[in-house]
Amino acid sequence: MFIFEAVEALESYFPLSLQESWDNSGFQILFNEHPLKGILLALDIRFETVIEAIENDCNLIISHHPLFLQALKNFDYKFYPENVLYMATKNEISIYAAHTSLDVAPSGLNYYLCQKLSLKNFHMVDQLKPVFIGEIETEQSFNDFILYVKKTFNIPILKYVLAHNRQIKKVAICSGSCADYIYKLKNFDIDVFITGDLKHHSAIFAQENSINVIDATHFYTEIDSRDILFEHLWKLGVKLIKSNNDYIPWLYI
Template identity: 75%
Template sequence: MFIFEAIEALESFFPLSFQESWDNSGFQVLFKHKILSGILLSLDVRQKTVEEAKQNNCNLIISHHPLFLQALKNFDYKFYPENVLYVATKNEISIYAAHTNLDISPSGLNNYLCKKLQLKNFYILDNLKPVFIGELEKESNFDEFIYYVKKTLGIPILKYVLSNNKHIKKVAICSGSCADYIYKLKSYDIDVFITGDVKHHSAVFAQENGINMIDATHFYTEIWFADILFEYLKNFNVKILRSTNDRIPWDYI
């Protein structure tokens, strides 16, 4: 199987047409006609990720986050992300990003999070993609729900906005950095909004408008992308590995 054939198969499930206009899903580095030797799945692509792919004889890295979101105006191979591009090109390792096309897909990342949190009757908001809304089987108080989210997603520490004491039944969820959707969700009947990268002003807005909000972090709402892709790629008759170098970039005291 050629590298481009594997990606064509993947895009039949998660087409690039799904991606947001600002996004850069797709090939970041392409050696189109190389025979596929192995796939490494990684949330981010760091220099160690490329080294890991090389050591395991994987010549295709499929990441969630694109290596580049904007065009490069200059190139200095000593600094990230140019150093990753340099090492990948030198070793003829292709890099492909499945980003917002995976988030938005009906069978993609937010769909997966709904299932992982055991939400029922969930659906994507057609006019507010990629936000999903679903319901808990049974109502929960906010404290119980916070600990449930923390445990289920394996989050060591999280922050939240508690703006009312109503029980939690209807949940809105959007992986990654979707906190600004809070401004549009104010008109929807939801009890809590789960996302990542919640900023100060978004938190104040939620608090003042009676919307509970959980910052489950960018990392821990998106690290599950590898589980999704593994299921779609496992029949390719080629080795597929999950990167051991994915890590949350923050330290805490």
């Protein structure tokens, strides 16, 4: 099997046509005619990720996050992300990102998160892709629901906005940096919004408009992307490895 054949199989589930206009899903580096030795699956592409691919004889890295979203205006191989490009190219490792194409797809990341939370009757909101809305089976207090989300996503610490004390039933969810959808969700009948990267002013907006929000972090709402990629690629019969170098980029005290 060649590298492009593995990616064609992946794109049958997560076509690039689904990505947002600002995104950079697809090949970041391509050695198109190379036989595929193995695939390393990652959330982010760090320098250590490339070293991990080399050590495991994988010549294709498939990540959720693109290595870069904008064109590079200069190149200094000693610094990130240029050092990643340099090392990967030097070792003939292809890099492919399935980003918003994975977020939006019917069997993609936000669909997966709804299943993980055991939501019922969930669906993607057409005018708010990739936001999903669903219902928990039994109403519960916001405090109990926070603990449920924390346990389900295995989050050591999270922040939240308490804007009302109603029981939680209807849930909106959108992985990663989707917090700005809060400005449109005020027009929807929901009890809580789960997302990541909630900003100060968005939090105030949520409080003032009676929308409870759980910031489950960008990392913990998207780390499952590796499992989704694995589920869709294992039938290819090639070596598949989940990276050991994905970790949240800050510490708490």
